[in-house]
Amino acid sequence: MTNPSLEAVNLSKTYGSFTAVSNLNLKIEGSKCVGFLGPNGAGKTTTLKIFTDLIRASSGEALINGINVHTHKKAALASVGTVIETPEIYPSLTPREALGMVAELRGVPHAERRKRIEEVVTEVAMQDWIDKRVGKFSKGMKQRIDVASALLSDPTILLLDEPTTGLDPRGMSEVRGIVKSLKNKDRLIFMSSHILSEVSEVCDEVAMIDHGKLLVYDTLQNVTAKFSGGANIVDVGLTRALPAGALDGSITKLPGVVSAEKLDDKRLRIWCSGGPDIQEKILAQLVGINIGVVSFQPTSSALEEVYLNLIKDTL
């Protein structure tokens, strides 16, 4: 039994004088969800395309479970589900047929195929469309089928390139839910995204890339702690208005609280000095001072701060 893994070894991709990926070294191992962040043109999609044989590296290696994707594609991609950009499906086929093709190509046993296709189509809420031709589908509907196709063979690794692009808010929420549920099923998920709140919500670790170079790869907690002024940020919701003086009088003096500000009458933002352990203590103390805490949620703002700091630094 080995952990699923992805590894980029001195990976580079150049187009003439333009360097899309520059000497990328990144090893991701184990069951987790890793967010792949970076601005447009940073090299995220290029990296994912190299890992899926859509393009070739100019130098270096892309390894999946230790197998070189370029030289041993079939073995490397056997346990990988992918959604890169928004793949189109042969327009005359129905989702059942298109997924049937993928299932057969991936060797899903014949006896399980029908059931498996219906399961994944239901998972992406497209069961009413399973026998309609794809040619008439909207972009969001196609994206759902693409996600279903990535899940079809029960892969141990998922490579997702902005999987919620083109989806309506409900679709985005559903795909996030699917990714979260897959995390619970012990998979390695490597997901590029522009949506920082999505990454904060779904991912355990983040890798940031800009100008083809890896800027940071660590756990979400460590990254936010290290690059956002040493603080994690938590938004606190209250059932009633915060009493006058409570902010400066007691909350900012709680152990682990770096600073705090009032967002409105019933919402606070707290900068903490640490990760989940400190936050747990702060929550307990906030409940103890009886200010009506109804929600306590790490915010994506910390990640946004890190993102802006790091990306700005490379401009």
Next chain:
Amino acid sequence: MTQSSTPRNNVPNSMAQVGITMRYTFRDYLRSRRFAILLVIMLLVSAILTIVVAHYRPAGPLASVLSFYSTWWGSFATFLVALSGVFFGGDAISGEFQNKTGYFTIPNPVRRSSVYVGKWISAFIASSIILFVFAAITIANVAYYFPGQNVIPWQFAESFLFAWFYLVAVLGFTFFFSSLFKTTSYSILVSALLLLVAFAIIEGLVSDLAQIEPWFILSYGSQIVGNVLAVTPHLLPSGQISYVPTYPAHIVTTTSTFGPRAVKVTITTFNVTIPEGLAIITAYFVVTAILGLALFERKEFN
């Protein structure tokens, strides 16, 4: 918990994946508008030929079974093959890039060559259906106009096989251009122009003006489809005319005199021999198939 990275399914071998790709893309072709359009074109041409022959009763085609095949089948079969090649092969690979269907198939554990070959076979089957239907209509007409005679002479069987073989080369050729370009309109346009227009012009220029045998042109090789049906009229002692199968001479030199000064002009025309035609068709298929596959293997989805 430790997750095993071992694949949960046994990925089929590449040959099996060729078959899988072929089955699904063939289904896509059969339901596509282009299949219906090509079928309609072929039926329309057949209908026009049927009406013309039925109405005017032209003596030439109705002189013998082979004359009929030569006129009907020989005049349209190679064009139909070229058209099928353009319809089914013109954007078969470029569409994977421009329409982004490649993003659905290529990231699977499947060799690109399996996708290429699978699509090629499905295009070949779809084109063959069109060719078979046209052949069936031709045979039905022969059966109607020549009752009691052998409606499928070996020359027609040979011509049909040659046309089918020509289809192999045409699809190799169109798939090559489809691999060369990432834009479907370019690949369709270039292959259509070459197959339907440019080859005929180049063949004429090389043969008639330069007086060189155009052995390097695919359409020259395809002449074997019509040539095997050629007949020569012979006057029998009884006064009747017999139409004898005669494959045209390889090189025909004609000298004509023009103008008041009686200028002699010698024109050489070339008729491809069967071995030569088969060699040209084979060479086109082999070269374009290898190049097309190599291009698709290296082409990037960006």
